[in-house]
Amino acid sequence: MSPLLVLIVAVLATTYAGPIVRFATAPAVAIAFWRLVLVLPVTFGLAARERQRTGVMREAFPLMLLSGVLLAVHFWTWIASLRFTTVASSVVLVSLKPIFAWGIAALWLGEHPAPTERWGIALAVAGATLIGLGDARLSLGALGGDALALAGALTGAGYYVIGRRVRRTVGIWSYASAVYAVAALLLGFSAALRSASLTGFGARDWTVFGAMAAGPMLLGHTGMNYALKHYRATTVNVAALGEPVGASLIAWLVPAIHEVPPPAALIGGILVLLGIAMSLGARE
Numbered sequence: 001m002s003p004l005l006v007l008i009v010a011v012l013a014t015t016y017a018g019p020i021v022r023f024a025t026a027p028a029v030a031i032a033f034w035r036l037v038l039v040l041p042v043t044f045g046l047a048a049r050e051r052q053r054t055g056v057m058r059e060a061f062p063l064m065l066l067s068g069v070l071l072a073v074h075f076w077t078w079i080a081s082l083r084f085t086t087v088a089s090s091v092v093l094v095s096l097k098p099i100f101a102w103g104i105a106a107l108w109l110g111e112h113p114a115p116t117e118r119w120g121i122a123l124a125v126a127g128a129t130l131i132g133l134g135d136a137r138l139s140l141g142a143l144g145g146d147a148l149a150l151a152g153a154l155t156g157a158g159y160y161v162i163g164r165r166v167r168r169t170v171g172i173w174s175y176a177s178a179v180y181a182v183a184a185l186l187l188g189f190s191a192a193l194r195s196a197s198l199t200g201f202g203a204r205d206w207t208v209f210g211a212m213a214a215g216p217m218l219l220g221h222t223g224m225n226y227a228l229k230h231y232r233a234t235t236v237n238v239a240a241l242g243e244p245v246g247a248s249l250i251a252w253l254v255p256a257i258h259e260v261p262p263p264a265a266l267i268g269g270i271l272v273l274l275g276i277a278m279s280l281g282a283r284e
Helices: 003-014 017-021 028-037 040-047 054-081 087-094 097-108 115-133 140-166 172-193 203-227 233-239 242-253 264-281
Strands: none
Touching: 003 203, 003 233, 003 242, 017 203, 017 242, 028 054, 028 172, 028 203, 040 172, 040 203, 054 087, 054 140, 054 172, 087 140, 097 115, 097 140, 097 233, 115 233, 115 242, 115 264, 140 172, 140 203, 140 233, 172 203, 203 233, 233 264, 242 264
């Protein structure tokens, strides 16, 4: 299957994550927990069909464990941020992942973006920033949400860089199963410590859980993890900047949310798409 096609589908599948979370009344930890748990039967079933050597899995497990921890923190901080700030602001701040991924991958993996991709990263991040500029809030609550979103960006970048390293030897379904299971266990343990309920939700919440699992999780995250074997972590993260463009559009068009983007968002969206095209075209 074409890695480029998988990456495009994965990005499209993530665009409705931010807007749909706004319809849930469940706590952030429950949303993050169930979006992971609901995909595990699929990933484990497909992982059983992969011929993965035990020695390779044992060697990669410490990194997969760390990746799962980072994924759990990423989900919790990002979803929690949506309680305090707007969809566009949260998604844009989380979308600073390419900057963090660039630094982490350069220091750890020795991977550096090609010159053209560097311009693509700059354009895409600038465009994503434009999308969120007119959406900024100055209240203390919004600043707290912004801080959570930034934490989500840093942990998300680490998660993708580890994926780039591990996916060199571990199959996609084996990797996804291990990482998602670790993240789910950590979130479940966190909920237990905080006495946060993971059950007793209404039909609307379960619809959100299912939608988050099917699209943003199974297609989105797994598709990007698949692409990490073929693209640098920075490239995958730049492609993911298509998410705020789609998320802002959805948040505008859905009447129940109706967050009207500022005029600068149109320019920002064009810059994001141009940056993504430059980055993908610069693949080595």
